[in-house]
Amino acid sequence: MTTRISNAPLAGLALVAGLFAADMARAEFTLNVLHTNDFHARFEPINKYDATCSAEEDAEGQCFGGSARLVTAVRQARAKAAHSILLDAGDQFQGSLFYTYYKGRAAAEFMTLLGYQAMTVGNHEFDDGPETLRAFIDRLDFPVLMANADLTRSPDLSGVVRRSTVLEVGGEKIGIIGLTPQDNAELSSPGPTITFLDPVPVVKAELAKLQASGVNKIIVLSHSGYEVDRKIAQAVPDVDVIVGGHSHTLLGNMAGAKGPYPTMIGKTAIVQAFAYSKYLGDLEVTFDDAGTVLSAKGQPILLDASVPEDGAAKARIAELAKPLDEIRNKVVAQAHGAIDGAREICRFEECPMGDLLADAMLARVRDQGVDIALTNGGGLRASLPAGDVTMGDVLTVLPFQNTLSTFETQGAVILAALENGASQMEEGAGRFAQVAGLTYRVTPGAAVGARISDVMVSQNGAWVPLDPQARYGVVTNNYLRAGGDGYAMFQTGAENAYDYGPDLADVLAEYMTARTPVTPYTDSRITVVK
Known part of the structure; x- marks a missing residue:
């Protein structure tokens, strides 16, 4: 006589395990953090010397970056990601005739076109004083952040620049804290009414406020430099990601990189993407339901000749360049x-x-x-x-x-x-x-x-x-x-x-x-x- 053993209990266990796995999968949230820093008014493509690329260099495929190429790269990166945000770590201002002539107007136009969702204030945003920065901010449709500055005596920026913001992506809340260099008074022209503060206690305080409001995924958008970012990560381990700028640091597995992308300090992922729009940073971060980073991986995308320029953006840049040509072509x-x-x-x-x-x-x-x-x-x-x-x-x-x-x-x-x-x-x-x-x-x-x-x-x-x-x-x-x-x-x-x-x-x-x-x-x- 053959004894038959029922598979029903095993099937039930398998079903429970499957549902449990599904719940675990649903609890995970993956976000692609697209980022730029230190753009420095390089609307036109640059050459290997970080200067404006000539027509001859362009014909030979030796150009990098530029706003038209960045438009294409951002569009392609967004299409590949289930959830993404686009951030800038400061210093949109200064660096070419486009800034000399247009100040922040051209930067505001292209940042709006690209769909940035937050930026922090770099030191060069103060080069023409708080008034020019305010005029730039008034043209934007996304928040500008700077937590480590006392703006209470600045009529232009008080109540306009925020310490942090919360983005809602895919049903999840992402807290973003902005930082600017503590030595801004020496680096630029912010005037006597603004005081800059040590970033570490500021980040601790702002992070606590965000966590108290139920936000468990925290990004610091920091125009402070790679070494300062490492110190912040060590001092404030609850920060999940630091998107950096200011030091023009290239991170990744390419020649000339100063460290890995991301650089991990404990469980904090630090990224930066060189400068001048030569790269688009793309960090893929997976969080669990408690906001803990399960994985962080990625690589800056080199915007070389293999990335086509967006036609409409290129035409607009050419239009903006017309008043500059007589000056710069001499x-x-x-x-x-x-x-x-x-x-x-x-x-x-x-x-x-x-x-x-x-x-x-x-x-x-x-x-x-x-x-x-x-x-x-x-x-x-x-x-x-x-x-x-x-x-x-x-x-x-x-x-x-x-x-x-x-x-x-x-x-x-x-x-x-x-x-x-x-x-x-x-x-x-x-x-x-x-x-x-x-x-x-x-x-x-x-x-x-x-x-x-x-x-x-x-x-x-x-x-x-x-x-x-x-x-x-x-x-x-x-x-x-x-x-x-x-x-x-x-x-x-x-x-x-x-x-x-x-x-x-x-x-x-x-x-x-x-x-x-x-x-x-x-x-x-x-x-x-x-």
Whole structure:
């Protein structure tokens, strides 16, 4: 006799297990965080030097980014994702003639077209003061965030810029907290009515408010730099994702990347997508029902020639460019080779673009008794191409409309300035000093106050040691003279100052015109002890 065993209990268990698995699957939520940072008015495609791509380079498929290509990339990424959001981590302003001419109007138009859902305030959003930032915000249909700023005394921004916002996506609530650099007062022109705060306690407080309101998925949109973002993640482990900017950091598995994409600090995923619209960040995050990150993966999408430009967007950019063409197409000089102004060099050591600009500044005012030129590496925003150099190329390198500033000061102030320039080299800060009429040695790892040595000044055709007690004529730019990038000593230690000289771009263009063709050079005026 054969005994038959019923499969009914097993079938019931299988059904229960299936329902349980289905419930678990429903409890998971996957979100694609699309993101950009440090766009810097690069509406047109860029070349490998981060400057405007020429027609010849375009024909050879050597162009990257640009708003028309970004429109296509965002549309394609959204089509692939079940749920997605598009965020910007600041510095839409400044960097090309489009900003010089249109200020924030063009940025607002294209951010609206692209369908951004939130952005944070970068330091360059303050370059023309809170009034210009407010005019930009008034044109947007999405929230602008900045939690670590006290705006109560700012009539333009109080009640307009939010600390955080909540986006509803696929039935889920996503909390977004915005951050701007704590040292904004040194980096830009926010004016005296805005106070900037330490991001860590601000994030803790804002996160607690969001959690108390039932939001369990938290993204910090941070224009603070990669290293600061890592510190925030360590200090506030309940943050799920940090979308970064400011340091122009490339993350991923490609050449030149500074770390993985995402960089995981505990359970916090940190991402950033270089700059200038060359990449579109795309982070896929899966949360459980409690808001815990189960997985975070992705890769910045390179917007090279394989990504087609959207036709309507390209036509609109061409229309906006018409008033700019006469200015930027004027050839001012020729160059025997590209003149390197990359931030990866000019913020860490002597670079060809730094030498050329500092020499141009000193040459312009040497007959006024000026001995030394000093400018910040962060003021150099691109390289110059080989061959014809146009005014547009020069303005891409020097977009800030800074003017020459001259003054007299003691040698001790110069030493303090060089020390300040070396004070944040490990972070890639823009304050690193490019110089002319001066040579110096910098040891980044030395103690504070001992990083600068062997400072020599050119006087009467000879190199002599800098005398801390002697008086010297100095030329810099008006941004540093006003204390920007930590150069407070130029604000307090200057005598007979004049801050309204010619525009740096005009000074450089005229210097190159008088010496065309120009050959790139460095001459060991700065020695960095590795």
